[in-house]
Amino acid sequence: MARSPDGDSVITRAVRILDAFGPDARVLSLSEIGRRARLPPATTARLVKEMTRHGLLDRDECRRVLIGTRMWELAERASPVKDLRESALQYMGDLHSVVGHSTQLAVLQGDEVLCVERLTAPGAVVNVTEVAGRLPAHASSAGLVLLAHAPDGVRERVLRGPLVPRTPHTLGDDRALRAELAEIRRRGFSFCPGHIRPEATGLAVPVRRDGEVVAALGIVVPNDDGAWALNRPLVLAGLALSRSLSGPVTPPVPGSRGRGAWSSDTASP
Amino acid sequence: MARSPDGDSVITRAVRILDAFGPDARVLSLSEIGRRARLPPATTARLVKEMTRHGLLDRDECRRVLIGTRMWELAERASPVKDLRESALQYMGDLHSVVGHSTQLAVLQGDEVLCVERLTAPGAVVNVTEVAGRLPAHASSAGLVLLAHAPDGVRERVLRGPLVPRTPHTLGDDRALRAELAEIRRRGFSFCPGHIRPEATGLAVPVRRDGEVVAALGIVVPNDDGAWALNRPLVLAGLALSRSLSGPVTPPVPGSRGRGAWSSDTASP
């Protein structure tokens, strides 16, 4: 699909326009959109007008452009993320009240980590994550968990790709990373002191729906001696959330290996 | 913009496809999409393929179609709803823990009410609302608040439109509704015992950003004698949220009239 010089469909262009927006760029002028989306002014204006007509975009009083509420509605209404987010919210609240620092839920999107929900307290440790924001998979606690349970294809691609470090403590080489992923699968959670920010420690556990890892639940706490011990409430919250997501018949496998033979009384109908 | 018989642009069609999905229809087959979006099979297949390429849609293992995570990301990342939702979440949590029933945040979208966030407890009263779900403006507590502070155009349109009642207690006629809106503006919150469901009472307060009403914060509680008294914590939460949304210089106007002259010491720079 294409039309003339550039050779991309209307949908491609519409996505490029939407993609021009970001947490740092919530409202844009037409020309800014045109520049970011690499579209000529006339085309930009026409598409923005059309998208505005459908509520995908909106214009403020000075005619600048922002993402429309309709767009949010269409995306949220039937999104698989919605279930996850809504179920998680309660457990995240509990966890947040127990741990007292920020709590987040993330999924794998492409080769990166997408933050789906976040609870944060005013006095919490700095947290680079943001709702709908992305993080590299190899350099975040949630990312490591997701990577540890990801399809081989994704894992290999990420491990082969450039592993840019965020701090001296970020795992930078393929070998160490593989070992860490194995360790995460064994122990059931990731522990990342200072991997992204020196003063913060991230911990994360897998969230399973009917056994399959669909997300990671994590916390970010100060990088001190108390951090490690917080794995227990976190693991607990992860199990609770996994259980609530899964069908009533098949409870999630608690550990990765050898401990999954519980519900012998309810397993068979 | 149009192309042949039907006469609508690619974007229109893409939106129609997205619109085919809903809370009741999270995954659809190609032909279902085609039927709901009134598109011929070939066109449907082509557009779905293209949209899938960009992550707006996704296909499960049996090639059925669902909303893609990328779509959610694009919508959420820069949406005005995001700020609102994130700020509100903490206050909603507090309110929820005090009141013990479901709490929700809604905005006006077109002539209807769009629920932006919801916290609900397992044992709470039935609540028809859903995140990203719509409710008629005249028949919900949040809707009445939003209507009371809406631009004249919207208000008149809704009041003139057909006011289908949900229960015998729903305000059905124009006159009573106008009186109620005035009352809501005066007292600062809406009180709707049995308007939507006989066994439930809705209460809602306006949420202001720099004085302008941008959302409504509401609770749904049992329809009994205790309901009325819950307006106090609700109003408080609304004020707190409004304050956190507004710039530090201009605190929100607490009441509608005559009580807004507080911050005399911080008003001038």
Add this chain to the structure above:
DNA sequence: ACACGTCTTCCATTCAACGGAACACGGGAT
């Protein structure tokens, strides 16, 4: 073996989409 619904592929037709150019607007700067 048949009937049915679903999905895909193919292809000639054609108008929607395109973007360059020219113009209108508004805010600085001089």
Add this chain to the structure above:
DNA sequence: ATCCCGTGTTCCGTTGAATGGAAGACGTGT
């Protein structure tokens, strides 16, 4: 007052992307 620059809009001739009917492939239930 005048020029300049970035912005946004309108106009219009060109053209190939988008279209949908038809036919075929596939799977499934009867």
